[in-house]
Amino acid sequence: MSSKNAIGVFDSGLGGLSAVREFLRVLPNEKIIYFGDTGRVPYGTRSRETINKYALQDARFLLDKNVKMVVAACGTVSSVAGNALEEALSVPYTGVVNPTCYTAARVTKNGRIGVIGTSATVNSHSYKLRLQKLDPALEVFEQACPLFVSLVENGIIHRDDQIVRLVVRRYLAELKENGVDTLILGCTHFPLLSEAVSDFMGEGATLIDSGRETALYAQKVLGEQGLLTEDTEIKTPEFFVSDTPEGFKSVAGLFLGRDMEHAVTQIDIEQY
Amino acid sequence: MSSKNAIGVFDSGLGGLSAVREFLRVLPNEKIIYFGDTGRVPYGTRSRETINKYALQDARFLLDKNVKMVVAACGTVSSVAGNALEEALSVPYTGVVNPTCYTAARVTKNGRIGVIGTSATVNSHSYKLRLQKLDPALEVFEQACPLFVSLVENGIIHRDDQIVRLVVRRYLAELKENGVDTLILGCTHFPLLSEAVSDFMGEGATLIDSGRETALYAQKVLGEQGLLTEDTEIKTPEFFVSDTPEGFKSVAGLFLGRDMEHAVTQIDIEQY
Numbered sequence: 001m002s003s004k005n006a007i008g009v010f011d012s013g014l015g016g017l018s019a020v021r022e023f024l025r026v027l028p029n030e031k032i033i034y035f036g037d038t039g040r041v042p043y044g045t046r047s048r049e050t051i052n053k054y055a056l057q058d059a060r061f062l063l064d065k066n067v068k069m070v071v072a073a074c075g076t077v078s079s080v081a082g083n084a085l086e087e088a089l090s091v092p093y094t095g096v097v098n099p100t101c102y103t104a105a106r107v108t109k110n111g112r113i114g115v116i117g118t119s120a121t122v123n124s125h126s127y128k129l130r131l132q133k134l135d136p137a138l139e140v141f142e143q144a145c146p147l148f149v150s151l152v153e154n155g156i157i158h159r160d161d162q163i164v165r166l167v168v169r170r171y172l173a174e175l176k177e178n179g180v181d182t183l184i185l186g187c188t189h190f191p192l193l194s195e196a197v198s199d200f201m202g203e204g205a206t207l208i209d210s211g212r213e214t215a216l217y218a219q220k221v222l223g224e225q226g227l228l229t230e231d232t233e234i235k236t237p238e239f240f241v242s243d244t245p246e247g248f249k250s251v252a253g254l255f256l257g258r259d260m261e262h263a264v265t266q267i268d269i270e271q272y
Numbered sequence: 273m274s275s276k277n278a279i280g281v282f283d284s285g286l287g288g289l290s291a292v293r294e295f296l297r298v299l300p301n302e303k304i305i306y307f308g309d310t311g312r313v314p315y316g317t318r319s320r321e322t323i324n325k326y327a328l329q330d331a332r333f334l335l336d337k338n339v340k341m342v343v344a345a346c347g348t349v350s351s352v353a354g355n356a357l358e359e360a361l362s363v364p365y366t367g368v369v370n371p372t373c374y375t376a377a378r379v380t381k382n383g384r385i386g387v388i389g390t391s392a393t394v395n396s397h398s399y400k401l402r403l404q405k406l407d408p409a410l411e412v413f414e415q416a417c418p419l420f421v422s423l424v425e426n427g428i429i430h431r432d433d434q435i436v437r438l439v440v441r442r443y444l445a446e447l448k449e450n451g452v453d454t455l456i457l458g459c460t461h462f463p464l465l466s467e468a469v470s471d472f473m474g475e476g477a478t479l480i481d482s483g484r485e486t487a488l489y490a491q492k493v494l495g496e497q498g499l500l501t502e503d504t505e506i507k508t509p510e511f512f513v514s515d516t517p518e519g520f521k522s523v524a525g526l527f528l529g530r531d532m533e534h535a536v537t538q539i540d541i542e543q544y
Contacts, residue, residue, distance in 0.1 A: 039322065040312065045425075047516035050311060150422035153317075163438050170435065244319035270542070 001068050001091065003227045006031035006238075007218060008062030009071045012054070013041030014248070015149075015188035016073030017255035019096070019211030020237060023071075024256075026215040029229055030222075032237040033065050037269060039242030042149070043076045044118035051120070055081035056088060060272040061240070067091065068227050071218060073211060075117045075187040079126035092221050096210035099217030100184055101130040104208050105138060108182040112139045114175040114205075117186030119144040127186055141178045145171040145190070152189040155254070159195040168193070168200045176201055184208045192254070239264040273340050273363065275499045278303035278510075279490060280334030281343045284326070285313030286520070287421075287460035288345030289527035291368070291483030292509060295343075296528075298487040301501050302494075304509040305337050309541060311514030314421070315348045316390035323392070327353035328360055332544040333512070339363065340499050343490060345483060347389045347459040351398035364493050368482035371489030372456055373402040376480050377410060380454040384411045386447040386477075389458030391416040399458055413450045417443040417462070424461040427526070431467040440465070440472045448473055456480045464526065511536040 007030050009020055014036050023032050035058055037043075043051050055077045059070050069092045072078045072085060078095025086093050104113050115127040122144040131138050147167050156163055175183065183205050185191055191209045198207060222228045239262055241248060249260040279302050281292055286308050295304050307330055309315075315323050327349045331342050341364045344350045344357060350367025358365050376385050387399040394416040403410050419439050428435055447455065455477050457463055463481050470479060494500045511534055513520060521532040 039318070041317075045313075046311070047518050050515055146426050147422055147428070150419055154418050156419070163435065163442065166435050166438060243322055246319050 001227065003068070003229050004231060005066050005068040006033045007069045007071060008033050008035070008065060008067030009073050010035040010037070010058040010062060011072075011074040011188060012037050012043035012076060014038065014251050014255055017252055018188045018191045019071070019073035019214055021256050022209070022212040022215040023218070024237065026212075026219055028234050029232055031235040033062060033067060033240070034237060035061055035240045037242050038248075039269065043074065044120040044146070044149070046120075048080050051076060051080045052084050055085055057269050057272045059085055059089060061267065061269060063089070063091070064272065069093070069218060069222060071214060072096065073188055073214065075121040075210065079117070079121045079124040082126070092225065094214060094217055094221065096186070096188070096214045097126050097130055099213040100186070100208055100210040101127060101134060102217070103213045104182050104184050105131055105134045107206055107208070108138070110179065110181045111137055112141070112178060112180045112182075114178070114180035114183040115140060115142045115186050116145045116148075116171065116175075116183065116190065118149065119146050121186050127184055141175050141180055143171055143175055147171075148193055149187065149189045152192045153251070157192050157196070159199050164193065164196045165200070168196050172197065172200055180205060182206050182208060184210065186210060236262060238262070240267050242267060242269040273499065275340070275501050276503060277338050277340040278305045279341050279343065280305050280307070280337060280339030281345050282307040282309070282330040282334060283344070283346040283460060284309050284315035284348060286310065286523050286527055289524055290460045290463045291343070291345035291486055293528050294481070294484040294487040295490070296509065298484075298491055300506050301504055303507040305334060305339060305512070306509060307333055307512045309514050310520075311541065315346065316392040316418070316421070318392075320352050323348065323352045324356050327357055329541055329544045331357055331361060333539065333541060335361070335363070336544065341365070341490060341494060343486060344368065345460055345486065347393040347482065351389070351393045351396040354398070364497065366486060366489055366493065368458070368460070368486045369398050369402055371485040372458070372480055372482040373399060373406060374489070375485045376454050376456050377403055377406045379478055379480070380410070382451065382453045383409055384413070384450060384452045384454075386450070386452035386455040387412060387414045387458050388417045388420075388443065388447070388455065388462065390421065391418050393458050399456055413447050413452055415443055415447055419443075420465055421459065421461045424464045425523070429464050429468070431471050436465065436468045437472070440468050444469065444472055452477060454478050454480060457482060508534060510534070512539050514539060514541040
C-alpha cells in the first residue's frame with residue numbers, strides 16, 4: 001500500500017460531505033475519493049441486513065479505487081455495519097462512532113453526554129455502548145432526531161427560523177433538562193444545524209462534530225502506519241454518486257461549505 | 273383477463289396505503305395486491321431516469337401476479353413515469369394525477385386550484401398541465417411541501433401540534449392568499465395532514481384526496497371493461513415490500529387507518 005493512495009470516504013448520501021469538509025481542512029494534502037449512495041439513500045430507515053449489504057458494496061467500490069483507508073462518514077453505517085466492515089476490509093477502517101466517543105469521553109466534565117442521530121443510529125445504541133465501554137461511569141442520554149435530516153435537506157437550517165427552533169426544542173428539551181455538558185452530533189447532517197442546537201443548549205454544552213473527530217482520527221491512524229502522504233501539493237477530491245448527478249452541486253456545496261467546482265461521476269453500485 | 277384477478281397497487285413506499293384504504297372502502301369485493309418499494313424509497317428526490325426504471329420494475333412485479341389493472345398510488349411516479357407506464361402495460365393503468373384532476377376541475381367554483389406534492393411532483397407540473405388541458409381557463413398554483421412527508425413518517429401530524437401548524441402555514445400561506453377554493457393533495461402521505469391543512473385553509477377550500485379519486489376512477493374503468501368482480505365476498509389484501517418487513521405493521525396501520533392484521537412478504541424487486 002502506497003502513502004500516495006487516496007482516502008476513501010462514503011456515506012448513504014451527501015451528508016458525509018460535511019465530514020469531507022473536515023478532511024479537507026485537516027488533511028489538505030491527502031487525495032479524498034468520496035462515494036455518496038444517492039441512488040439508495042436514506043439508509044437510516046432500512047433494515048440491518050440491507051444496511052450491511054449496502055455498506056459492503058460501498059466499501060468495495062472504494063477498494064476498487066485502491067484507497068489506503070476506508071471511512072464510513074455516516075452515523076447509521078458506523079453504528080449498524082461497523083463490525084462487518086472492520087472484519088471484511090484489508091485496509092484501515094473507521095466509522096464516525098469510535099473517534100467521536102473518544103473525544104466526548106475526554107471533554108465531558110460532569111460525565112453526562114447526549115447523543116443525537118437518526119432513529120437507526122439511536123436504536124443501535126452504538127454511541128452509548130462505546131462510551132460506556134470507555135468509561136462505565138458515564139451517563140449517556142440518547143435522542144433520535146429524524147426530522148433534522150429533512151430540515152437540512154430542505155435548507156431549513158437558520159438559527160432564527162421558527163420551525164428550526166421549535167423542532168430543536170422538541171427533540172433536545174429532555175437532554176438539556178438532564179444537564180448534559182457534551183452533545184454528540186451523531187449524524188453527518190447535523191453540523192448544519194449546530195448554531196440552532198448551540199443556541200438552545202446554551203454555553204454549558206460542547207457540541208462534538210463526528211466528521212471533524214473522524215478526520216483527526218484518520219490522520220492519527222495513517223500517521224502511525226506511515227501512510228500519510230509526503231506530497232505537499234493540495235489535492236482535488238473526486239466525487240462519485242449512484243443516482244444521476246442532477247442537483248448534486250447545490251446540495252454538495254451546502255454540506256462542503258464552499259462552492260463545488262469539482263466533477264461528479266455516476267456509477268452502478270449494484271455491481272460491487 | 274378474468275374479472276376475478278386482483279387490482280395491483282404500488283407506491284415508492286408505504287404512503288400508497290392511504291390509497292389502498294380508499295380502494296378497500298370503494299371496492300371491498302376486489303382483491304388488492306400492494307407493492308411498496310420500501311427498499312428504494314423515496315423516489316421523490318431521484319432522477320427521472322431512475323424513477324422510470326423503478327416504476328417499470330414495480331409494475332412488472334404486479335403483472336407477474338396477473339393483476340387486471342395497475343395503479344401507481346404515488347404522486348411522483350404518476351407525474352414522472354405515467355406515460356412510460358401507460359405505453360408499456362398490457363392492462364389498464366392509472367396514476368393518481370388524471371383522476372384527481374378530473375374531480376378538481378369539476379368541483380372548483382372560482383377556477384383557482386392549488387396543488388401540493390413532493391418537489392419531483394411539483395417540478396414536473398403534471399397536475400397543472402393536466403388541469404389546463406381539461407380547462408385552459410383554470411388558474412393553477414403549485415407548492416412543493418417536502419417536509420410534510422417527514423412529518424407524517426415521524427407521526428407529527430396532529431392538527432394542534434405547533435410544528436405541524438407552522439410548517440403548514442409556511443407552505444400554504446401563498447396558496448391561501450391566492451384564493452384557491454380547491455386544493456389537490458398530490459402526495460399519498462398528505463391525507464394524514466388533512467385536518468391541519470383544512471384548519472389553515474378554512475372552509476372555503478375543498479381538499480381533494482388523490483387516493484380516493486383514484487379508487488373511484490378504477491371502479492369506473494373496470495366497470496366499463498366488464499372487469500369488476502361479481503364475487504361478493506370481502507377480500508383480504510396482500511402486501512409485498514422490497515426491504516425487510518420490520519416495522520411495516522405500525523406504519524402501515526397509520527396509513528391504512530386500521531390495525532394491520534395481514535401478512536407482508538419481502539421480495540427482490542431488482543429481479544423484475
